[in-house]
Amino acid sequence: MTYEKEEKRPVIEFSKEISSRLGGETITFCYQCGTCASSCPVAKTTEKFNPREVIKQSLLGERQEILTGEAIWLCCSCYNCQERCPQKVEIADVIYALRNTAIKEGNIPNIYTEFASGLMNEGRIVPISKFLEKKRPEVGLPPLKPAGIDALRKILSATGFDKLWPKKEAS
């Protein structure tokens, strides 16, 4: 067992930081009943993610571990936890608040950078392969319409989305 020095952790500051962000307001309601954990389809598949522990770690002020770790990126946003939390902690939204904080500090998993550049360059998160385009008429789907990339870029720049990402990705 390892002991960590409690005084190093600015407990209040981090939970305040998160609760002052959109989506993070309810984080301090948590009393660790674990309803979220047992509701979570991801937690039952991998030990890398447990919503109860993400909240606990945040409340304990483990800022670095949370913001640079991979746990917050594993939530699948099914909102089961949020639906059933007896303290009305908006768990999925808290995790979004944590993700936004992490992104601000440049901690972005590659897959999200790819999503973002896909969105800004092609107007789609998921790239469309030739295979898919060929497959659509076979199952009776109409051909895809162009993504309206110019309008989308305007929106992304008006909301400041384009500035969140490293320059080379947005080019």
Added chain:
Amino acid sequence: MVKVKVGVFLSDCEKQLSEILDFEALASYVKKVPDVVFVAKGSEFWRGKGLQEIVDAVKSKKINRVVVAESLPKLSEIRIVQAVEEAGLNPYLVEVIDLKDHCAWPHRDTPSEATEKAKAMLLAAIERAKLLEPLEKLEFSALKSVLVIGGGIAGMQAAEDLADLGFEVHLVEKEPFLGGLAARAGRFFPTDDCAICIQSPASDVKTITYTSRKCVYRSGFSEIPNLKILTNARVVGIEGVPGNYRVTIEKKPRYVDEEKCVACDLCTTVCPVEVPDEYNAKLKTRKAIYVNMPSVYPPTYVIDENACKFQDCAKCVEVCPTKAVELDQKSEKITLDVGGVIVATGFKEYDPSVIKEYHYGDYPNVITNLELARMIDGFGPTNGVVVKPSDKKPAKKIVMVLCTGSRDRRWNPWCSSICCMISLKHAMLIKEADPEADITICYIDIRTTGREHEYYYEKAREMGIKFVKGRPTEIVEDPEDHILIVDVEDAVSRRFLELEADLVVLAASMVPTEDTKELAQLLGIEVDQDGFFKEYNAKLRPTETKIRGVYLCGGATFPKDAPTSSLHAHSAAVKAAKFLSTGKIEKYQKTAFVNEDYCGDCEFCPVTCPFGAITLEPKGEDHFVAKVSDLKCEGCGICVGTCPLNAIELRHSRPNQMAAQMNALLSVNGTSKPLVLAICCSECGHTAVDSSGMAMMQYPANVRVMKIPCTGILQVHQFLEAFKAGAQGVMVVGCKTDGCHYEVGSPKTQKKVHLTKTLLKEYGIEPERLEMFNLVYIEGDKFAEAAQKMTERLEKMGTLQLMGSS
């Protein structure tokens, strides 16, 4: 009119004060004040020779206003007022101030400034005393009888106490039998005794020499001569005032004569109607004519109106050997005159079917704690065996889920406080009867806060009951065999568990009974944020409501276990007895009154009064005027501060009395600093000033303290008048906003101060010159600090420039 003659008594507290204050100067200053006819100096005036001197002066010098400067103002005031009253003067013509704690001690470093402040304080007391009026002593009659609503543990205990004390008591129970929730629960923790067991009444002890406790139906409880029990009855109307209430009760027909029934059970053998037995969690059926349990009070059968076929059947009428069944009984209205009311309507178990993921109501084998209690009870539907409702076979694997609906912001945010212990009790009773039973309790926190409760939890662990720290997310049922799976994370071992169970028991939360709101409205009392009846102040006035004469006890205020309900009931009984024991209510008329010509029937005051003392009474056509009940008014003056038309005044704190006091306090400065008026409520505010002085905390002598009953009495114009009278700054010192002794006074004043600040800006006065502070007695240091800082702030601002002044 009798000429005002003021006598002033200056105590130097055994020379403690004369080292700081110049008493010669004070005495000669006071002598020059008009209408002061007598001045005495002494070492103490609140006891012994000093007190006698005051009495003599009242008698021989014919002084009719008494001003005393003493230390220990609270204690000395009581003694001086009593002595003066005995000497034949009205006690409300006395003014006692504290030159020690409010002047000499906090300003000991600046003696000459302190002496000047003492002059101002004395002048204020004298000017106020001159304007004081004698108050009349009122007497109201009070009936020595009490209505107790609710025949559970609490109601029965309160009724018994009061009946033993000689009061006429009427106990009203809405169900056909006494006992309430405790009777259904069977046993109580941590002793596993019968929950329905009560203390023997005094009459029992005297006549039958039974000193032991026993259950309601065996005790002499029902035989106490001055206790009348009405079952199957509800309170439908109440009017009147504390001491004299007229209550209307609707008694539903029982269809069986209580005097004739011998409880032979022949009627149920012939009754053809079978209905699910609600009392026993529908685990069995009962007849249309029935009793809940063999041991009930009254020991009289009752007919279920909704199930009985009446004249189409009437078999019970034929078979009854005593001709007790009367199918033509009608409901009747009963009128009672009582002096006080005790509400003991208890709480009820929450219906957890709203929590969809637990499937209560859908799955037969998901039950609540109360349903389990019925199964465990030997008198219950399964004769004490815990079964699966789906097939009535014994349940071997049991999972208990705590906090079902409690501590849940979606349903009931409070902790129901007794469910942990109830679940432990059930688990152990099951385990005792069947050591093979596999019991798991899923918990968020186990709360065992009472005496010996933690040992109970320890015993449960010893017995092999398993504990999982986690709240289940869902219960799933196999539709074939009705086996349940409970999906839960054990946070301690960080594992996900799927617990298999024959039976899942939900510890459903405890909530207010359905008629709480209606009854509260009928009685004119309040419910709290959770919907329970609201106790006026849980520490200072437990079991009391905002209306004297109406008391609360037991689970009606919050879920309670049987011992706590009993304790609460004793308290309510004592409160009611104290209020009614003399058969009269005496009080001085230190109450508010309405100038009817000014009243604009705006309804502000009736809504605001924390004691429900103000009503709107018709006057002429289409016009109403506010009327204050002298009986209910407690003299806080919040109505005065609320009235937009200055139509209400409070006796003993009338506007002219307050103005004279304020002007006098600000008439002498004696310091180079800006004058500050600290208006303090007589409860926490003024005592915080006391405590700062007692601890010799120093603050400048330019701060002048004015005492009022509650800050709620203040009107916006009074702040402006203070500035006009020479104050450079005004501090308002009241109770904490959620700890106001009159509930709404302090929070209302806070808003008023906020509003006045905006107004001050309009007048060109810096809003920072007015500030409210919410202190308690022990925060004397905060008062001293605030007074110091206010003075510094004002010094920086410079002299106040009032519009229109040169």
